[in-house]
Amino acid sequence: MEFIEPEDQAEFMEGFELPHETRFESWLAQMRADFEAKQTGQPTGGAGQIGQTGRVQYNDLLPPIAVLPFVQHTPGEDTSPLGSLLSEELSRCLARSQAFTVTSYLASRQFDPNRIRPIEVSQVAGVNYLVSGVVHVRGQMMNADIELHDAVREKVIWSRSFQGPLSDLMAGQSAALRDATRQIGQTVVGESIRLIGFKPLAGLEGHTLLMGAISLMQDMNPASFEKAREILNVLLSRAPQHPLALTWMGFWHVLRIQKGFSNDRQLDIHLAEQLATSALSADPSFSLAHTLKGVISSHLLFHFDLAQTSYDLALKDNPNEALALLLKGTTRAYQDRPDEAVQLTDAARRLSPLGPQRYYFDAESAVANLTARNYGRAIELADRSLEANASYPTSLGTKAIALQMSGRTSEARDTVQDLLKAAPMFNMSRYHNYTPLAAGPAGEEWGHALKMAGVPD
Template sequence: MASEPVKRRLAAILAADIAGYSRLMGADEEGTLARLKAHRRELIDPKNKQHRGRIVKTTGDGILIEFPSVVEAVRFAIEVQQGMLERNAEVPEDKRIEFRVGINLGDVIVEGRDLYGDGVNIAARLEALAEPGGICISGTVLDHARDRVSFEVEDAGERALKNIARPVHVYSIIIDPRRRQGMPRPQERALALPDRPSIAVLPFQNMGGDPEQEYFSDGVVEEIITALSRMRWLFVIARNSSFTYKGRTVDVKQVGRELGVRYVLEGSVRRAANRLRITGQLIDALTGAHLWADRFDGALEDVFELQDQVTSSVVGAIAPKLEHAEIERAKRKPTKDLDAYDYYLRGMASTYRGAKEDVGEALQLFHKAIELDPDFASPYGIAAWCYYWRMTNGWTTGRQEEVSEVNRLAGKVAQLGNEDAVALSFGGIALGLVAGDLEGGVALVDRALALNPNLAVAWYASGGLRAYFDAPDVAIEHLERAMRLSPLDPMFFMRALTVVAHFRADRYDEARLLAEKICRERPNWVASLRMAAACNVLTGRLNEARRFIARALHLDPGQRISNLKDRIGPYPPEDFAKFVEALRKAGLPE
């Protein structure tokens, strides 16, 4: 008689146990069991039901659960470990029950209600690697969950696990940011290389000896980045990610891994009197080999020509057969007035600092640039965006006046920005989110993307507008493209607008986790504090919500329910009503 065929299926498996269980039982057997039963009854069982887990088996201190998807398994683990942090907050350390969790996605053998095989064994080995209160996941789990659940990880590298034939890439999910040191980190996980030539331009060193000239050398690099990014076949990392390396001694190979690029351009700028010298070297980030190096000298009024020479030489080193039309297009410059350009660069430097007084100073500088060259599109666009930054932080001085000014500035961008994708992007997002003209804003941004599909800020603007205007999932897709082009962007706007998209799609847990992450990294950003408060209310965490709104009121004491519309983007009425009611429950005054 033929044997019955073995039943197999792909399963998301979670294994958990209690750290130090024997010690806890030895010290207080009855108390430990009572606390464990309370944790099961009040936290673990409800969360397991919510995420549709099936308990395969339990042991004295362990549990094995099968979930219908990796996403549900990861959400369950994060919510349980966060819940345990709260429940253990007032418990003496020697009496805390802390779980270690491992999650894997793999093929399993099914026998009745039980599961066997490497898929299960790997989850158990990952649980053993986790620190108390921690979660370890396999690389397969990370690949399936990272774009659907918001969380941070530490890379523990490839591990040889007992009785597992091949090494498994292990990651530790960060539950409490104060406990980042728990697992060894051989190196940061490398981003996959794009399917076309890719480059990052690092900040050039200011060799003039005058710190006041930093803005100028930064501006030269920005122009080179912009020129390179206009070439559709070339993948160019955005300025904001490249500039996270400013002032640091870097390993080019590490930069290549962290940014996911094949080539790195570095160099220096020396400005003395009316003379200018730009040096550059192009490096293969995979091998460390120098592909090209050169020096360019000229008069200050030749700055655009020198930038063109650097750009053309880099392009020539990467792809000698570059189409002549693309090179010529990259040479088009926004202004011939060097003083206007200088004011624009100073304004950009102030904008990137981002404080209230810096943004006010930037607006003055952009207006000076416009006075000198009224046909220079870039300062119109960035000035319009400064009003968006003022609005979202509650720095507005006159709402209607600023809306009128944004409409005027965006109108000039539409008129003058035929070849300026940066101006169109910034002008478009300001027109949509400050003036409320979402259709007009999207039209400007779509023009920017047609001009330069490599521009991170254009994808950011497109995703940001569509977070309010269009399907939230389309918004997230565009924001993810922006984040890939600028993976280390310190300004967080892309992630903040991703929060809005999740909120509008009723994915409050994803929105909450991402908003809280932004609040940890940028604790003075009022907009993310408000969103974290609202999402905590909508996920039943009223105490946390009140903490976030208290912080937001400390930073912006004048915000109220009655003036909230002046501080946020143009939500559809039903979403705005939901947001208002959540913030009212969190404690925002009327």
């Protein structure tokens, strides 16, 4: 073998078309920089800095996690690759969720799950969380016992069993692993909230702060919602130009309006727009920042065509950006394209891993089904949203309209009373001026339904 040019300057895997190639090149540049720094003894730029490709590294604000090869329990000698296949697919699910920094499975498979200690994986791979498991096969079904470890404290913090068809796993369509991904996300968020509850914010890692802030900003309790802003301010004091922190602060202002907490709607819109612009200045392709621009346009300003442009840019950068898919779907509903709206919001709900946001995804999906005249499904989704967040105004309003349109007038009136308790200032004037539903083709019809159910003028 002969090198035709210096290997450190060669294009890695030249000729291969890679998905998310920009992000891969950014990662590769960072890895090469880290390697060079180790050779020269020079310090490296930490995660969250600008890489050689111009993309920002987000590792410092996402929980680092590794998945060990699963142990397969089978009679006789174990020669099946099922345990490795399961671990690799779970790594992919966690990576697609965009909620974690996932150690490559090619790196994780170096560890012997029967011998390695969690703290050793943490020290080698730099992770806080570790997933391990055992898989059994019964006929055409698999049963996976999965554990989530706090790798630093060497404690099991979550353990569940999941079942599913082997054929789904082989096809990369395992609902069991999607459910496991969602529950792992919920557990990590819960750990973040637990730590925030008794430790000073200044002493917590960035990913713990971000997960805690995302969770708390979903709360309809004003004190919890304000705590989320305090946490995000701590993150921004550490890294004022970090796109992820800027973007979530922008979403905080959007939710402040949607939850009825804002005393100055125009100011919150302005601040959200500024934060989106700052995030995109730091990383012009950042999918979540484009999603923020989109939701400001669609849900607050009712510029639906402009919003679709932002969502398309978000999905170009990351086709698995669940929030962009969701809000693109709801915007399609406002544009009188209900079938596409339902399809997109359903796809988004399958992608979303974080428990605290499930109510929001269900609420937006309920709107899509309302515009498709799927009143029963709209009520079902609104109820699911309200189980998690009992006073979220959007869910209450959607449910009231769907009940009224279904002829269930007494239940609709009861739901409107709940809506008025949650949002005492809500009336028909606010519906027409501030609700994107009112700007859609069925806006007058939905408004009449709310009025008949008892919303005051």
